[in-house]
Amino acid sequence: MSRRPSGSTGAPRRNSSPETREIPLAHDIVMPGYSITISPGILESAGIVVHAAARAHRYAIVTDINVAARFGQRLLESFDPLPAQLFTFAGGEEYKTRDSWARLTDDIAEAGFGRDCAIVSLGGGVTTDLAGFVAATYMRGVPVAHVPTSLLAMVDASVGGKAGVDIPAGKNLVGAFHQPCSVIVDPLVLESLPRQELRAGFAEVLKHGVIADAPFFDRMARAIPQLAQPGGEAGHAMLEAVRRGIAIKCDIVRRDEREEGIRAVLNFGHTLGHAIELVSHFAIPHGEAVAIGMVLEARLAERTGVAEQGTRDRIANALAAAGLPTAVPADLSANALIAATRADKKARGGTVRYALPRRVGAMAGEESGWTIPVDDAAVHEVLAGR
Numbered sequence: 001m002s003r004r005p006s007g008s009t010g011a012p013r014r015n016s017s018p019e020t021r022e023i024p025l026a027h028d029i030v031m032p033g034y035s036i037t038i039s040p041g042i043l044e045s046a047g048i049v050v051h052a053a054a055r056a057h058r059y060a061i062v063t064d065i066n067v068a069a070r071f072g073q074r075l076l077e078s079f080d081p082l083p084a085q086l087f088t089f090a091g092g093e094e095y096k097t098r099d100s101w102a103r104l105t106d107d108i109a110e111a112g113f114g115r116d117c118a119i120v121s122l123g124g125g126v127t128t129d130l131a132g133f134v135a136a137t138y139m140r141g142v143p144v145a146h147v148p149t150s151l152l153a154m155v156d157a158s159v160g161g162k163a164g165v166d167i168p169a170g171k172n173l174v175g176a177f178h179q180p181c182s183v184i185v186d187p188l189v190l191e192s193l194p195r196q197e198l199r200a201g202f203a204e205v206l207k208h209g210v211i212a213d214a215p216f217f218d219r220m221a222r223a224i225p226q227l228a229q230p231g232g233e234a235g236h237a238m239l240e241a242v243r244r245g246i247a248i249k250c251d252i253v254r255r256d257e258r259e260e261g262i263r264a265v266l267n268f269g270h271t272l273g274h275a276i277e278l279v280s281h282f283a284i285p286h287g288e289a290v291a292i293g294m295v296l297e298a299r300l301a302e303r304t305g306v307a308e309q310g311t312r313d314r315i316a317n318a319l320a321a322a323g324l325p326t327a328v329p330a331d332l333s334a335n336a337l338i339a340a341t342r343a344d345k346k347a348r349g350g351t352v353r354y355a356l357p358r359r360v361g362a363m364a365g366e367e368s369g370w371t372i373p374v375d376d377a378a379v380h381e382v383l384a385g386r
């Protein structure tokens with residue numbers, strides 16, 4: 001991470017070319033082929049940063065209608081005088097579909113965007129995934145820059161290059177790896193993020209702490225209750241949550257871009273988390289399901305002798321303090337949950353492999369591809385509260 005020489009922290013000067021405008025003090029995380037710029041207020045200068053990374057002829061900004069209403073115009077103006085245009089879709093997971101992909105690509109083609117364009121996503125993880133997939137396929141692939149606006153998209157979806165859409169057979173089953181040319185993160189946009197969405201992001205931030213950084217986990221466990229209060233997005237602790245949250249994901253993705261090994265650790269909490277989402281028919285949102293999944297999987301790790309005793313309680317306490325649930329609702333049947341873990345992409349050859357912690361700050365299973373096979377009987381016991 002390096003400090004870039006700064007100019008003013010205010011809005012860009014008008015009537016100047018994009019190259020000569022000043023960028024607020026920014027922290028960059030450098031990835032192979034792109035960097036992630038994190039800075040409060042950077043939204044006003046995002047166009048300059050994108051243009052420096054991808055000198056496209058035109059920029060197609062893909063955003064959901066909700067985020068477009070809040071930030072669309074500001075991002076558009078940051079490109080001025082470069083040609084940029086907004087393309088919107090109705091937001092929400094139910095619109096992360098081939099239909100939305102088709103309509104967006106048709107709209108972008110109809111507007112005359114050629115091979116020399118670049119796509120810019122502005123929004124949560126649904127938008128980064130969908131816009132990334134549009135970019136991966138449009139004219140056989142054009143650059144994509146991400147401007148994530150949800151905490152989850154900042155610390156998770158916008159880095160790593162996974163793009164795609166959902167199909168009736170399951171989530172994210174049609175997609176591509178398409179690395180961004182630039183990721184621009186302005187924590188101040190989190191001010192308007194609904195609190196439930198913010199909590200979902202905290203679940204992933206804490207997950208990153210469990211995976212790789214115990215002191216960060218503890219600092220976040222203490223700070224998160226304040227971060228959820230009005231003004232929390234502007235504080236130093238939020239900047240740290242975002243910056244360290246992203247850095248941990250980046251470290252792992254750098255070591256394993258295509259999920260052939262250590263990238264599997266990012267699935268901690270997600271095997272049972274996805275099962276909970278599925279069995280609840282998505283009544284339990286992703287962040288809450290992952291929070292419950294982390295607690296269950298940490299207990300599973302303790303019971304199978306993988307994790308130090310106390311790991312589960314430490315994780316459960318931090319999640320509870322963040323306002324996240326830590327127990328499975330009684331109406332979800334254990335049999336249905338276990339059946340759902342078998343349908344998950346992480347089930348191979350009849351056994352279900354879990355990414356399990358050794359303790360807060362370190363994952364187990366290095367010698368077995370960073371996942372550990374677990375018997376259904378142990379999962380039953382944990383689901384029964386033992």
Ligand SMILES: NC(=O)c1ccc[n+]([C@@H]2O[C@H](COP(=O)([O-])OP(=O)(O)OC[C@H]3O[C@@H](n4cnc5c(N)ncnc54)[C@H](O)[C@@H]3O)[C@@H](O)[C@H]2O)c1
Binds near residue numbers: 091
């Ligand atoms: N590609 C990856 O590696 C990866 C990783 C994790 C998650 N994901 C995907 O991310 C998606 C979930 O992302 P999400 O939770 O961000 O969902 P989302 O994109 O639906 O955003 C959540 C809601 O918040 C709104 N919103 C976003 N930013 C806002 C802001 N600043 N102010 C006000 N409202 C705002 C959106 O309009 C939406 O209604 C899932 O589809 C998941 O599969 C992808």
Ligand SMILES: [Zn+2]
Binds near residue numbers: 156204270286290
């Ligand atoms: Zn997740």
